[in-house]
Amino acid sequence: MFDGMPRRVVSLWFPRLASDRALRLRPVDGPFALTFKHSNANRLYCLNREAEQSGLHRGMSYADARAFCPGLHSRPATPDGDRRFLHILRRWATRYCPWVGLEGDDGLVLNITGSAHLLGGEDALMADLRDRLTRAGFTVQAGLADTRGAAWALARHGEGVAPIGEALTALAKLPVAALRLDDDTSVALQRLGIRSIGDLAAARRAPLARRFGPGLLMRLDQALGAQPEDISPLPDPPHYGVRMTLPEPIGLLADVMEGTRRLLDQLCGKMKTHEVGARQLCVTLRRLDQDHQQVELRLARPLRDPHRILPLFERGLAEVEAGFGIDQLRLEATQVDPLPVQQISHAAHRDKDQLDDLVSRLGTRIGLENIHRFLPADSHIPERSFIIAPAAYSDPERGWSRPRPRPLCLFPPEPIAGTGPQPPARFRWRRMSLTTGRAAGPERIAPEWWLEDDNWRSGLRDYWRVETTQGRRLWLFFTPQAPGWFVQGEFA
Template sequence: MFDGITRRVVCMWFPRLASDRALRARPTDGAFALTLKQDNTERLYCLNPAAQALGLGRGMPLADARAFCPQLRTLPANPRQDARFMQALRRWSTRYCPWVGTDGVDGLVLDVTGSAHLWGGEAGMLADMAARLERAGLSVRLGLADTRGAAWALAHYGEGVSVAPPGAGLGAIGMLPVAALRLEPEAVTGLQRLGLRSVADLAGTARAPLARRFGPDVLARLDQALGARAEAVTPQADPPHYGVRLTLPEPIGRQQDVMAGTERLLAALCDKLHAQEAGARVLCLTLRRVDQASQQVELRLAGPMRDPARILPLFQRGVDGIDAGYGIDQLRLEAVQVEPLPVQQLSSSARPRGGDRLEDLLTRIGTRIGLENIQRVLPADSHIPERAFVLAAAAWSEPDSGWSAPRPRPLILFPPEPVQAQGGTPPKRFRWRRMGLSTLRAIGPERIAPEWWMQDDAWRSGVRDYWRVDTQEGRRLWLFHTPQSPGWWAQGEFA
């Protein structure tokens, strides 16, 4: 009781949240399930009612499920998208009350104290919730009680929409199983072995023996459900929205005016980013014309940025290609992708970052050919020459100075090319690419063995003995000899 008002809590449970979300995007008839790889086995993750009616259950191996139901249709589960969908449902639920929090991965909890009269009472509010969610294609179970624990018990173990009258206490949940108190499975099994199967049985048992045997958690959950111990409903704040808008009193059409409006939007957006210690990686400028058509300019940055002076010139190329038509009356700028960019401590002797100009250059080139087409070479953990490096997009990788090799490596590396050699090891004279060459100096050998765990046809012949050969003709080659099947090959050239 608070100022004469009884606290009332609603618990929403979505027993088939993942499958309902998938079926909203791709409806299908018949048995359907989402699968997730667990313990190196594909298992059923979430099922629709048709699949459950056929005897399938969550956690069943997919192979067994197909043996029971060959017509079962499946899709891979995506828990990350399910979490985003749950956040969307949380924001939607604030239409009933401002105090909304998540309850696990498939539930919501609402503190509707003092809000039910806006919907004509508790019955009208619950009916509106159930009707709207049903129209959205979502299965939901609703519970309403004085405490969060009791509302959770009614939603998970009640009948559809379950309501406990104010002050009902134990009478509302007494007949429910002890699992309705949100206990661990081990505790539930232990209580059932003692003959304590319902909440009423547990509430009527001496507390001291229970605490000694099961610890304090069982009694804490019982007290929370009955209201003897407070349990808060913690709302979640909405994530920051990095978007700004400018509506113009008169339409504009010149590129200079569009850039001036973009400059104003960038200043406001970068202030938001600075307050959150974040930087934008992808920006989207939307220009709405007076005929309601819209054009977009997307800017992909090579690194997180929040400096308007650096970002504004990068929009020039995209803005020059805009068709203003009869005029533009609204500009909207949004940071579509954001990354952390913490504030750095600077001293009087600190020098400006040299990487800023490199990121600006990568962004300018990336707007023409695409950021993913600008690549850098990074070291890889392999002693095989052609596997000792990887190509990565420069915008999403950092330079690595960890290059290490037991011997110098050639500047130019190419697939092995046959060499016609004669006269010892290394050869005194050999022919390569139709050129006759004579050995002036040779350094080696460096034996490199194949990586047996990798499937590479080029290295299945066995070990290679590499030599650095300087020729009298000026060519500096990297040759190798294969002892198991005698032969010489050229694979690189030094500068």
């Protein structure tokens, strides 16, 4: 990469990454720890410095930790959020060099070969790096050496700088665990009297290879530079955007739609390669006067079929003011979701595709967040037997498992006049005089005692389906513990 230039690698270790991130969001004073549930017990996941000084450690039972430190503050750990934040730190670290990779779940590795002079040298680079991370509230340990293995060892066991060509001198006094060895190998080496990297480098290689295999010597050679070890930076995420510059300006809707179709073909081909689908698209149209107009489209489902997406753009593109003409079109998928390739039947998915397209069309007019669907819920209480979910972010249920029919229209119970456990022959409801023609029931529903609901504190309810001679089909219930009749729903 850089001919004649010695390779220099920086390793960064964030020993309290999770707790530092949590405290940046909501600071607290005193001992603090994140907890996770393991084997039906809460244990400490990551601690701040005050908690460690109180004698707490990772993996400790949360109950024991509270006994040792009654003033301990805690929150649940979110490992997924920590991983995402580490990726954010990786992007931030590219300010020092273009080659930045991840080092486990709590570290970064930087190849600063040829980059240090841009910040005034290695010492200035390391000082600036530590200063920025410390001011941001992170605990960091850094190591600089010729190899990735040596930098890793210094960051986690020495925190220092190994001069060029002097890796062994810098690592000689560090424990053998600094070579990224597993615990069993480290313990076995210590039992043989090999406690430091210097002892390991001075030992005979053949007996070590026979006893521990080639992995031990490979780690030693990688740290000392005898074997190469690459630093693989994470690839940049794919950019789902295409553009078209026109030789002559256009203004007709048909021409704009044709240009959008060609861009959709390119974009959908790229999304198919990465097995993703667009949830939100944006067309930017540049006019001759350098003004820009945008048309956004939100889809009910991830989609990469240009023939289904193009008609959804027509309404928005028809409202564009072309002015003296449009000379550039740009199409970008601003939000994508995974859409793996599946073996599907056209007949089985045709109805679902039509429903998704309908939701998308309605969403362009009134907003996807205003379109909802009812989904079944696990409760026998009528008011709790369903939930309302956004149609664009939920799947319809094939069927509702109900042993008894339920009314389509539910409302708060409305009292009516009646006595006895049988439905009243005549009653008045909503200023209407109704006569019972046929009744089916009762269906007894008991309260869910584990939930607090003021509407159900009165106790049991006996529900009846009542068809009146006037054509109303009502859902009535009787409360035996406090005799009374109520109407709660109406069948369609």
